[in-house]
Structure formats: structure tokens, C-alpha cells
Amino acid sequence: MLELIQVSKSFKSKFTKQNALIDISLKIHEGDIFGIVGKSGVGKSTLLNILSLQMLPDSGTFLFKNQKVDSLKKIQKQKMIDETSFIFQDFSLLYNLTILENIALPLKLRGISKEERLKKAKLMLEFVGLLDKQDAYPIKLSGGEVQRISIARALVTEPKILYLDEPTSSLDEATTLDILNIIKEVHQKFNITIILVSHQMSAIKYICTRVLLLEQGKIKRLGPIQNSNDFKPTYDLLWEEA
Numbered sequence: 001m002l003e004l005i006q007v008s009k010s011f012k013s014k015f016t017k018q019n020a021l022i023d024i025s026l027k028i029h030e031g032d033i034f035g036i037v038g039k040s041g042v043g044k045s046t047l048l049n050i051l052s053l054q055m056l057p058d059s060g061t062f063l064f065k066n067q068k069v070d071s072l073k074k075i076q077k078q079k080m081i082d083e084t085s086f087i088f089q090d091f092s093l094l095y096n097l098t099i100l101e102n103i104a105l106p107l108k109l110r111g112i113s114k115e116e117r118l119k120k121a122k123l124m125l126e127f128v129g130l131l132d133k134q135d136a137y138p139i140k141l142s143g144g145e146v147q148r149i150s151i152a153r154a155l156v157t158e159p160k161i162l163y164l165d166e167p168t169s170s171l172d173e174a175t176t177l178d179i180l181n182i183i184k185e186v187h188q189k190f191n192i193t194i195i196l197v198s199h200q201m202s203a204i205k206y207i208c209t210r211v212l213l214l215e216q217g218k219i220k221r222l223g224p225i226q227n228s229n230d231f232k233p234t235y236d237l238l239w240e241e242a
């Protein structure tokens with residue numbers, strides 16, 4: 001579904017050059033829950049930004065559904081972006097809109113009628129178990145509830161790929177588990193490819209099928225891992241032979 005071939009990306013300022021990604025080659029298959037792990041500053045978010053079409057690499061090839069991204073016309077690229085959704089770490093809900101309006105917003109931006117978008121938004125709100133909060137404002141919610149709403153909003157456009165950047169890093173352990181279980185359910189129910197950046201090995205071990213471990217912008221390890229049905233603190237992954 002997504003393939004990078006020898007992709008590199010650096011950030012240049014007047015005096016410095018930071019190599020964020022160096023020679024990354026990988027494939028993400030349809031239906032994967034693909035994890036990207038590594039210490040702070042190793043290039044996880046940069047990689048996610050490239051994979052989600054928000055940033056272009058400096059060199060190398062990026063194939064999105066077998067099509068070279070750098071040769072796409074603007075309209076083709078937008079079509080691909082429309083098949084994706086992104087969930088951020090910092091709960092980016094709009095605080096002047098109700099929960100239901102927040103969830104329906106991506107559909108409004110796509111010109112969907114009010115009746116249709118509220119209907120779809122309600123279904124998603126029901127899926128994340130917060131239908132009773134539809135008229136509340138985000139300020140009234142807990143961190144876990146806000147993240148559930150972010151998931152509902154990301155799903156309302158029926159994406160084929162869902163990108164998550166540290167979705168549980170500011171949540172406590174019980175709420176983290178709750179959100180990870182919802183992500184698992186999303187994967188099963190909607191058959192979406194999921195790409196998750198996290199520095200929490202326990203989260204990666206709990207839900208990911210294949211994982212990339214980055215070290216200083218390079219691939220340290222890439223392949224399938226053994227899942228654990230117990231969610232407990234861990235600092236290691238059990239890699240399977242690819």
C-alpha cells in the first residue's frame with residue numbers, strides 16, 4: 001500500500017543541517033497496524049509526515065498505492081490525502097464547537113449536507129461510546145474522552161489509512177489501554193491500515209503487527225513482532241523472523 005525506497009530528509013538552516021531520515025526503505029501493507037518507535041529526535045514524526053503526504057522527502061521514492069507521489073498532479077494528491085486521517089498527540093479539537101459539530105467538521109469541509117454529516121457524526125460518536133456528550137463542548141471532557149472524539153472525527157470521512165502520532169502519550173495507564181482497545185476495534189471493524197508513532201513500547205507491543213525501530217534517522221530494525229495481550233510496562237519488543 002505504501003512503499004519508501006531509500007528515502008532521506010534533512011532540515012537545513014543558515015548554519016546547520018539536521019539529517020532527520022537517512023536511506024529509509026520499507027513497505028506498509030494493507031491492513032497492517034504498523035508501529036514506528038524510537039527515542040526522541042530519531043525522525044518518527046518526520047517519517048509520519050512523509051507517509052501521510054504532508055511533507056516530501058529530499059530524495060528517494062515514495063509509492064502510495066503503487067503511484068510515485070512526486071509525479072502526482074495536485075488533484076490526484078488531494079484524492080489520496082482524502083483517503084487518510086490523522087490523529088495528533090495534542091487533541092486538536094475546536095473548543096468553540098460542540099462535540100457533534102467537531103466530529104462533523106471534516107464532512108462540512110468536503111461539502112457534505114448538514115443532515116448527512118450529522119447522521120454520520122452521530123454514528124461515529126456512538127461507536128466511541130459518547131453519544132450522550134453530543135451537545136457538550138470539548139472543555140468539559142477528560143483527556144481520554146477528547147481522544148475518543150478525535151478518533152470519531154478521524155473516522156467520519158471513512159479513511160483507508162489512519163495515522164496516529166503519540167495518541168496516548170499524555171494519558172494515564174488505564175485510559176491508554178482504553179484508547180488502544182478502541183484503535184484495535186477500529187482496525188477490525190473498519191478494516192483500516194493504521195500507522196502509529198509512539199515511544200511507549202507497551203502500546204506498540206499491545207497493538208502493532210509490524211514495527212520499525214528508528215535510531216538517529218536510520219532503520220535499526222524492521223519486521224513483525226510478537227503481540228502481548230497483557231498491557232504492562234515494557235522496554236523491549238520480541239521480534240519475529242521477517
Ligand SMILES: Nc1ncnc2c1ncn2[C@@H]1O[C@H](COP(=O)(O)OP(=O)(O)OP(=O)(O)O)[C@@H](O)[C@H]1O
Binds near residue numbers: 012038039047199
Ligand atoms: N521543521 C523542522 N525544522 C528543523 N529541524 C527539524 C524539523 N522537524 C524535525 N526536525 C529535526 O529532525 C530530527 C527528527 O525530528 P522528529 O520530530 O522527526 O523526531 P521524533 O522522533 O518524532 O522526535 P520526538 O519523539 O521528540 O517527537 C530532530 O533532530 C528535529 O530537531
